[in-house]
Amino acid sequence: MRSAARAYSLVVASVSVLLLASPTAFAIGDKHGQAPPPPGPSGGSSGSTLTAKATDTGIKVTQSGGGTSGTSAKALAPVDPNWEPPACWYEPVATPQALKTAVDRLKKNPNDDLVPVTPTLSWGEDLMVDHYEKGKAESGGGDGYENYNLGKDGMFWRGVINADRANDPESYDCEDTLFWQNAGTLPADKHAPTPDILAAYAYDKIKVPETEIEARPATRSTVNLPTWVWLDKGTFKEVKVRAELAAAGVWAETTAKPVALHLNPGTGDAETYPASGDCTINGDGSIGTPYAKGEAGRTPQCGITYRRATDGKPYRLSASITWQISWQGSGGAQGALPDGTFETTQDMDVQEIQSVNR
Template sequence: MREISRGRLGATIATAALFAVAGAPTAWAGVTPGDGTRETDTPKGDAKPDGTLSATAGGVVYDRSRNGSGSAVGPLAPVGNWTPPPCWYAPKYSPAEFKAYVEPIWSVDSTGAAWDASQRDRYVNGKPYTNFNLDKAGKGYWWDSYVDTSYPPGWDACNKPYFWVDKGAPPPADVPEAITPEILAKLAYAEIRVPATQVTLKPDGTSKVNLPTWAWLDKTDFRPVSVTASVPALGISATTTASPVSLKLEPGTADASLYPASGECPINADGSIGTPYEAGSADKAPPCGVTYRRATSGAPYNLKATVTWKIHWVGTGTPGGDLPDGTFGHDQQVTVQEIQAVNR
């Protein structure tokens, strides 16, 4: 009944009003805010085309100023079965906001008298909370669950009733989904956008059978990107950074040889991948590239170039760690022709 009456599917449309009453960020015991990893404390929202105004999901503020940008960017595909958290708990209501939100729900007949009475006992009549904790205004928050609508499996992991947490106190130990820097890091991972992998080819446009095609990526196009996620009301944050580490080439046909043979071109010391073609190198094996053994007939080959990004995070009060690598690829069409000999 709790899930239905509160409109769980709408839970990700958070209210920015929480932060208007939150005051200055307060750390949990042993955690100091302002360690330099949080890039913004300002709540952000977006106006959707239908006019709906939504705050950042789950009471979380995202700073995307160091993220990839432009029309060709896209999300990373994590290596393996990893997905961001499907749900988590974070502050949502001040005492007055909580009272204003739940009382109209209890007055709706569809929730049932028994359920309404049990809710009043829990939050008004001292079993265990009294009068919505109105006497604790400014001293803590009512916490609730939030869900990521992109990952519906697992929502039922966050089915606890609303609970109160005093400022400076950690959430209850029996709430493993309570927001932490590590959870913030995983949410930031889902927000990372990286540029499309448009490699430079030489020869470009049309290649020749049995002649190497050189491939490379300029270091200015592929640099680390990052997103910071924070909960200003708690003074916690995490920054997740994606750094390019290698380029994988897939020629689009079995009639081809790759350089290196694995097709994995590592990143160079200067941040570039591969080596630009220089005049006179047509017959040399490139550090990164492909040689096609058969000409295209009709449709060109689809050369797929995929960059692997290493993911690392740091957070408030913790050095962080690694998350699963992510990949993002791009297809390029390559036409291959036979070398024409001239007979005299």
């Protein structure tokens, strides 16, 4: 069992532990004992002091696809209200030499330097030396490490908190203290960064085009005459988000595929086409068929007929795209995640007078 023995703050000196995002590894300082600049907005600096946040991660996220240029990107809402992205996971953070360098600096400045070993706790010089240099077991029973495991192939790992769930109690489930993991292996822990964990992390980062439907008439319809709804071709295409933790040799690519547009007329006094309100997405990314002059009385492929006029208060027509989610990852892993949706609304006034759409 790995457990923390003493709590300190997460402020570390420039030569203490810093989570550094790099293509191949994390590091605590560099080979000269000096810490590199903090990674992006997750770190900060003031004089000789650097701050490493518990939410720093080495996971690199890239997205491709998502529709035509110029469309605004929005986050998906899972159709399963109980689904959540991972709250925390473990990552490699330090090589044996990097950890030794940090502790050597602690010996020179024991009152100022701290080394984070969990998302919430840090250890001072005496415990770092006892456990990682002299091999003394933790009070909770965890085995010690002789001379920082120098010469061995692997890295020390610690927990990382998902910034989007930082206030969730579950984000503090990854509190095992800084521990060793042999190269090419993952921890035997449910919070290990397995492909399914990275796939769920990637899902939470998906951005899709905003749903902007075309309707005729656009904002004023007529009782018993269809309102045609459509989207131009190429608007909706697959979105792929890849999450990769290179230091652990793990990756996952989550794909969101648009499958249907659902119409909700905003009133029970209406009929949708098709009856389910689900307009399928065509192979070219279009939905429905555009209205053409003279087709006002025909049944549209995708649309609505209102049966009752509005009375001073418009109906709220909502249109939501359903995105089917699947993923594949390192080692041949694959699976599915809950469908996602994105919804927009617009006001619809409905009049009694019979007229022809223009």
